[in-house]
Amino acid sequence: MKLPQTFEERMKSLLGEEYKEYEKSLDEKHYSGIRVNTLKITPEEFEKIAPFPITRIPWIKNGYYYNQKEQPARHPYYFAGLYYIQEPSAMTPASLLPITPGDKVLDICAAPGGKSTELGARLCGKGVLISNDISNSRAKALLKNIELFGIRNPVIASEAPGKLVDYFTEYFDKILVDAPCSGEGMFRKSPAIMKNWEQYGVGYYNKLQKEIIIQAAKMLKPGGYLLYSTCTFSPEENEGTISYLLEQFPEFQVVNPLTDSSVSYEGFSQGRPEWVGGREELKNCIRLWPHKIKGEGHFIALLRKGDSASGINQAESAESCQGKVKLPKETEDFLAELSLPIKKENLLVKEDRLYLLPDGLPTLKGLRLLRQGLLLGEMKKGRFEPSQALACALSQGDYKKTIDLNSGSFEVIKYLKCETIEGNSPYGDGYHLVTTDSFSLGWGKLLKDSLKNKYLPGWRWM
Numbered sequence: 001m002k003l004p005q006t007f008e009e010r011m012k013s014l015l016g017e018e019y020k021e022y023e024k025s026l027d028e029k030h031y032s033g034i035r036v037n038t039l040k041i042t043p044e045e046f047e048k049i050a051p052f053p054i055t056r057i058p059w060i061k062n063g064y065y066y067n068q069k070e071q072p073a074r075h076p077y078y079f080a081g082l083y084y085i086q087e088p089s090a091m092t093p094a095s096l097l098p099i100t101p102g103d104k105v106l107d108i109c110a111a112p113g114g115k116s117t118e119l120g121a122r123l124c125g126k127g128v129l130i131s132n133d134i135s136n137s138r139a140k141a142l143l144k145n146i147e148l149f150g151i152r153n154p155v156i157a158s159e160a161p162g163k164l165v166d167y168f169t170e171y172f173d174k175i176l177v178d179a180p181c182s183g184e185g186m187f188r189k190s191p192a193i194m195k196n197w198e199q200y201g202v203g204y205y206n207k208l209q210k211e212i213i214i215q216a217a218k219m220l221k222p223g224g225y226l227l228y229s230t231c232t233f234s235p236e237e238n239e240g241t242i243s244y245l246l247e248q249f250p251e252f253q254v255v256n257p258l259t260d261s262s263v264s265y266e267g268f269s270q271g272r273p274e275w276v277g278g279r280e281e282l283k284n285c286i287r288l289w290p291h292k293i294k295g296e297g298h299f300i301a302l303l304r305k306g307d308s309a310s311g312i313n314q315a316e317s318a319e320s321c322q323g324k325v326k327l328p329k330e331t332e333d334f335l336a337e338l339s340l341p342i343k344k345e346n347l348l349v350k351e352d353r354l355y356l357l358p359d360g361l362p363t364l365k366g367l368r369l370l371r372q373g374l375l376l377g378e379m380k381k382g383r384f385e386p387s388q389a390l391a392c393a394l395s396q397g398d399y400k401k402t403i404d405l406n407s408g409s410f411e412v413i414k415y416l417k418c419e420t421i422e423g424n425s426p427y428g429d430g431y432h433l434v435t436t437d438s439f440s441l442g443w444g445k446l447l448k449d450s451l452k453n454k455y456l457p458g459w460r461w462m
């Protein structure tokens, strides 16, 4: 592979003898992976029903390699949100952020959701996941992936990190900064990135990374964890950014994320403090090299925030945005049929749309939001139309009126193409949750054995 000359020279000088192995790895194939959505299915159960051959990624409990000739995005299980297609090394950052259900979590550079979907799955619907991306168009893709995964407690924002600080000073238990970077670790997978590297250079991204990580640090609670990751090799963007944070916020400490002995980490390398003249603790960072693991290049640093002087928690002292809502009877009746934990005080009505907010959310007025909580549906002239997001958030048994389609059938493809299909149900006419092999796909409205398709047109099978 022809590399940019200055990049090649720098890598030779950093890696020394090891450079030859790195260079050789660039001519080998890259690896493709899927990550199982543990909100929907356990990895063990998925292994039994996987529609194509998969093999475990040794360091990711719910990650698998698949053969590149397969098309995992063209199977009904993809539309049921059972997995996310993701490069294997890119699964690592979210897997190493210690999430506990109930945490308040921020993913500050989240689009299109490769890491947010995993963080949301690990929250198990408890606590709150705020997924943000400065790019509005990318945040739309993020919204789709969060909803497809069935995450019940999300907020999707598209803001500059500095603005988020005004709302969330020392609010979060966990923060992921998957920073924009020069992408050197992805040269093998996507050679086109080299053009971008030449155009912008490492310095451009490093400036952005420093700005973002400083804002993130302000939003973390004392005792909370911040995980910083990039898919690049340059010391400046990696150990350099962390050194900068440690200078600005001495209460932060770099900790070793590899505490779970049930996962194999063979092939992971330590951070390199000597490359930036930084502190020994930078050795706790992790570098993933394509010549040492079956995956692309990545960098990960896990930091714990110690006690700080300020301790102001603006967000928790902010006025709650939850109101008392009076719902039409049809809506009440529909919600009564769901075995979803719905706290009345967490319901929000906005322009006829009904949302279920995560617990303890502060006021978000003034923020650019694509979604605030789980969109349950729309109240239209005395009718309640359940949303696609609600369908995705339901598991087997959460709504009894279902019509199940075999994942190998023509019907399921017709349904996903938004066509009308036949159906019958012991529950008579009305809204039914359409499932495939018992995993929810979307809604359909049954009328005399014909199922009017309510699958979200923008998501349809093309």
Ligand SMILES: C[S@@+](CC[C@H](N)C(=O)[O-])C[C@H]1O[C@@H](n2cnc3c(N)ncnc32)[C@H](O)[C@@H]1O
Pocket (backbone or CB within 6 Å): 108, 109, 110, 111, 112, 113, 114, 115, 116, 132, 133, 134, 135, 138, 159, 160, 161, 178, 179, 180, 181, 208, 212
């Ligand atoms: C490495 S990508 C994130 C990938 C994502 N975490 C995932 O796993 O799917 C970096 C993201 O940072 C966003 N970004 C760039 N500058 C930003 C800023 N100042 N604040 C927040 N996000 C920013 C980009 O739009 C881009 O989506």
